[in-house]
Amino acid sequence: MKDVATAAGVALKTVSRVVNDEPGVNPETAARVRAAIDRLGYRRNESARVLRRGRTATIGLVIEDVSDPFYSALNRAVEDVATRNGSLVLTGSSAENPARERELVLTFCDRRVDGLIIVPAGNDHAYLLPELKAGTVAVFADRPPEPGLDLDAVLCDNAGGVGQGVEHLIRHGHRRIAFLGDHPAIFTAAERLHGYRTALEAAGIPADDRLISMGPPGQARMAVELTRMLALPDPPTALLTGNGRLTVTALRVLATRPPPHPALVGFDDFELSDLIVPGVTVIAQNSSGLGRVAAELLFRRLSGHTGPARRIRLPTHLIARGSGELPPP
Amino acid sequence: MKDVATAAGVALKTVSRVVNDEPGVNPETAARVRAAIDRLGYRRNESARVLRRGRTATIGLVIEDVSDPFYSALNRAVEDVATRNGSLVLTGSSAENPARERELVLTFCDRRVDGLIIVPAGNDHAYLLPELKAGTVAVFADRPPEPGLDLDAVLCDNAGGVGQGVEHLIRHGHRRIAFLGDHPAIFTAAERLHGYRTALEAAGIPADDRLISMGPPGQARMAVELTRMLALPDPPTALLTGNGRLTVTALRVLATRPPPHPALVGFDDFELSDLIVPGVTVIAQNSSGLGRVAAELLFRRLSGHTGPARRIRLPTHLIARGSGELPPP
């Protein structure tokens, strides 16, 4: 910038004014400065700008895994909103590890991101408090902050979605419906389990703990659990899987078994669910909506909005493709 | 930092030394400083550090779309290598738009990223030259830089991979093999088409232009092209699709037609290809390998390595799952 000023025969500050489109510069002078900028190929140093102004025009996004379709759709939606707001996105994968999440968030804060969108892996975000006090804005997505942390959050209607799925299966004649969910320490998994129990209860069907299995979506575990359930004297005639990976794992295990297969409804849509035979009936959640709304809440606060923390629930919707409409034998 | 210095009763510079683990500080003093740091919750301002040192410990990644499985796997691999090297990743989606790519790259450069990994959308990277001269390191992934731009690049063995696929189909008795590729202006699409022609020629089978269709992976276009080809007097008995999205589109179109279906080999593996019936035979490319190797090349250069630009080809491998082993009728 100094060089540009010299080349254009003006002071540093005038160049700064031109670069920032500040008013009060003689058009002729401005033109001369712009010419010098082009000639020298000058580009503003953002780091210095940040140091002086305090805003980085960068937000941080912490998700579980950038390569997971659910989160990468969320990532994309966040990126789109950020671009519209002139911001860039630093993304990090927490691998569902609270320590890694904390490390990422703090590193982002060191970089002075303007705001954070976090899919929390842990339940203790005390480490966030100093940053929040320092003016960093944070929004939680997919899972809420623990009580006491008063932040905006965007969630799916987990219980309601699972409820829709259970009702759908009941409508198709099922009463023995198994639920295969992720580890109940994960907020969404717990909510979905709750939705399952509530819907059964509402239909007057007693929940049977032997038809419930909660844990990580490994294929071995899934094989064991399905085998166990299907060998029961009154086996489930339908399965409800609690997230996309569980659905896929269940499909893989079922593929190793002879028909007839139980009906299946999966929470979370996934690509190609329509190409499998029968098509997989799913409860679609709006992953990009999650990202979009979270980013919008964030930028609203960044542009000065204050107000009580909001908690937004995005609706899910059931897509019938065949697997959920199989009747009980 | 000033506050910490005051609190610990030392000079600014001593705090800086402690924070950076520089040698030559009395352990007692260091302990006092560290205590003050903890007490005040001090965190170093990275922007100021960057301004002073010139290194941001951040790299930029420009891909086509963060939500595309191929690119998000690449993204994850880059992130992993970056983390191991103490760096963060700024990611942007170019949407296959050269102008957007340029904008992203220049914005990243304004932020003084140490290096760039680019999946180029366009063929003109003249805009990169000033940045390269200014010391930014760039590595291309999936597609090479245009001649004259002497940069490291990591590519898949596109022609060889398609060749494998063609040979596989020929081995299963096919001689009428159609090729459905993306727009030939895309480097990988052109290379794959070339591999197709070469492999046919090597087998002594004349290429038939009526069995070749190059263009974007829209379902309408795919439907038209497949209908046209399958209505020929001597229709193709096998299809080779040039990327993941084309494969999926072809599967969707085929699903609307009565059997028997032509054999199918798709370039690029995709999740659930094993759950479709018959399983989809693919030529798997190593998308995370692409990201990993590109990031490794980048960090090698960032740590001082100089040397001629390298061009690395990653092998592909064929995974037979059923659809590519269907015999001709």
Next chain:
DNA sequence: CCTGCCGCTGACAACGTTGTCAGCCGTGCC
């Protein structure tokens, strides 16, 4: 003619670090 104002420009400090260099003190050697 003087005053006040406006449009434009520039000098200077400040943002929070780190690199450079100088200084202090104690120790060991001549």
Next chain:
DNA sequence: GGCACGGCTGACAACGTTGTCAGCGGCAGG
């Protein structure tokens, strides 16, 4: 006792911007 040296510490400038304030000349109004 004088000197060199090493371990430790600190003062200061610099990185490239932007915010603040002051200054300049011209013009309108009193």
